[in-house]
Amino acid sequence: MDALLILGGVLLILVGLVWLVMRAFGTSLLWGWGCLIPPITLIYVVRHWRTARKAVALSALGFIPLVVGLTLMASQDAARLEAILSLKWLKADQLAPAELNIRLNGELNGQHFKPQHAELIDGVLSLREGEDFFARREVKIRLPKDMKAPIVLDVLPSDSGPQPEVEVSWLLPEQDLPEARRLSKGYTLHLALQALPPNKLQGDFHLVLPPAFKTTLSGSLELFSDRLRYHDGRLDNAFDSRETLARVVDDYLQRRFNSRVVQVAELPDITFPTTRVPLDIEARINGQSQQLALVLSKGPRGWQVEGDRYPALPMVDKPVVAAPVASAKPVTTSKPVVDRRQYFSLLRLQRNPEQYRNLSMRVTKSSGGVAEGRFAGLDSTGNILLSQQHGGNGQVNFNLPLDDILKVELLEP
Template sequence: MDALLILAGLMLMLLGLIWLIRMAFSTSLFWGLGSLLPPITLIYLLRYWRQARKAVLLGALGIIPLIVGVTLLASQDAERLQAILSLQWMEAEQQAPGSLDIRLNGELNGQPFRPQHAELIDGVLSLREGGDFFARREVQIRLDGQPGPQLKLSLLPDDPAPRPLVEISWLLPEQDLPEARMLQRGYTLHLDLQAQAPNRYVGDFHLVLPRSLATNLSGRIELYSDRLRYRDGRVDLSHDSEDTLAYVLRDYLQRRFATRAVSLADLNVSDFSAGKLDLPVTALVDGQSQQLQVQLSKQARGWQVLDDHYPALPAAQVTPTAPAAAQLQVAPRVQRSVDRRLRFTLQRLLLNPNHYHNLQVRARTLTGRQAQGRFDGVNTRGEVVIRQTLSGTDEATFQLRPEDIRSIELLEP
């Protein structure tokens, strides 16, 4: 609607200008040629106002739908308006080094969807538009585990379970929290993805949700398969992610203990803003557990371990007579049960409510009230729902607005 109003306004203004130039040519050839230049056009308007005012009025009428259309566009998609006014659309489209090639057509919740971030990690395919804490628009598809070198999946609305869980979310300009819809049936999904070195999936993507959700996407996508980034064929150590830190720490431990048989436990790092980290590291080195305290710093070359003076490992040598002996047996990844209480915040709860569903929480409001019980999700109004068992089968339900919550605790790991 906004685009039609803007186009209608511009058309009326253009017709008014063409009519004015035609009037100038009908007056004389001199005025006609002169009307093509703005200063002479203004002089013609002042001298022949009685004849030219009709064309001016037609052009002025075009200002009304133009202003209405621009106002609607600003309220619905401010970034798109800014890109139009800054004339970015006139520049040749260039793909930044290391960026993803995403060519999707369609809409999410009735609005154009242009994701800048895409990944398929730990079995979750995510397409995300916007770089803030809450995505402006996002699609998540939870698959049954991380796929191998190839992923082919075709589902129709009537196909039986089990089916991946599809979640879409969107954040309107006047909202503080995004709205989300989840469904496990009634949609059409087609994936044909191939793994490409070093850490990407590339292929076709097609998703159609029920008509009430106004979401259909089709095209070719490129996704990261981990949170490492590469530059000129090498790992970009300046990228802030747990995978980058794990890469740096694994290389450090391999050189420190002179072995390639190193496996790391999860690091659980969420804040990289300080540029310095003091991490407790649990690793399995040659089959033996190691507990270390390691300091990292982000320098010009990226993340590095402080006081790292260990030499590089010698290149692995292959013995032709015994090839199996040259292969180092890499220890399995250490599995640790992650205590979700350590990183729990209200923002994490709102961002991923399914991760904490049915766990014991305790919330305190700004007015001093306390609500304790099991977390029962976030309702359609964005309120945190806490369910408390009173006695027997009796229950009480608390619905708290996020802005009214002073503090919230997770009582179970």
């Protein structure tokens, strides 16, 4: 109803303006052409009010349904009104970045799907459309983590046994979280990917989901195998990702201690965008543990450690192999890992949250929507906290009330 009122009001205003120009041409050819310029239109209305008053009155009537429609939309769906007034819908969709050659055709949930980002990291193949934190449309395929290039995989609807899980999601303007649908059988998938140095995969991709999902995708693509970027074969230090910062720190420590035998512990989660990151680094240099406090800043040359004045290491003919670091703990016989997903439940999570910290989880809300990320603990009121990292786009934290949780799934053993 609100959209009809807005459309009707705009049409009345346009008809009134066209009528006004026609009356101006009836007065004289010069006034007619002049009325196409807004300031002269006002002069004509003042000078020839008796002739222009009916057209002006019709345009004025159009503002009544227009204002009523905008008021109704603001009270019922403020986000939709904001999207309309921001004029973002006039902008053309951004094309895929030049470093990825994505040639896929198809649809997702019945809508045209043109992915702009593609990656295969930690066994998750992701194709996403949209530049915002939450993708407009996205396909995720969870493959075995130990798969290495070349990757060849064929799945048919009639295949039995465990198959990769496929998830499709889309975000509507009126929703805070994207809607998602998942299935682990009954679909067709063909993957044939070859390694493309330094950090890409390329090949053929074909996916057909059951008719109810209205999702098909076929063609060739390139995708990243990590969250690093290169230009002309050299690492791009300006790209925002935790992996980029880890490479910068590793290079800094090698030059500072004049040694290539450097092992840096995994960096903590970092929220981007930012231009300055203080870090407490744990590293083993020549077999000795080191605790270092560093500050990384982003400038015209990309990310670098503040106060870095150390020269580059001399070139070597053969790569230096790091000596194995003796473990401080006695060697014990490995025990079989218990798959905690088999006995996982919301009650177990509440009783022993530390047992599941930093594991990947998926929460389905009773009010609609799905949140997925790493479990960060429970807050003081018992709400579930999830942390989700999106490469260079930054990190988002979810605080999910218990009374709005329909189902909790543990995605890692």
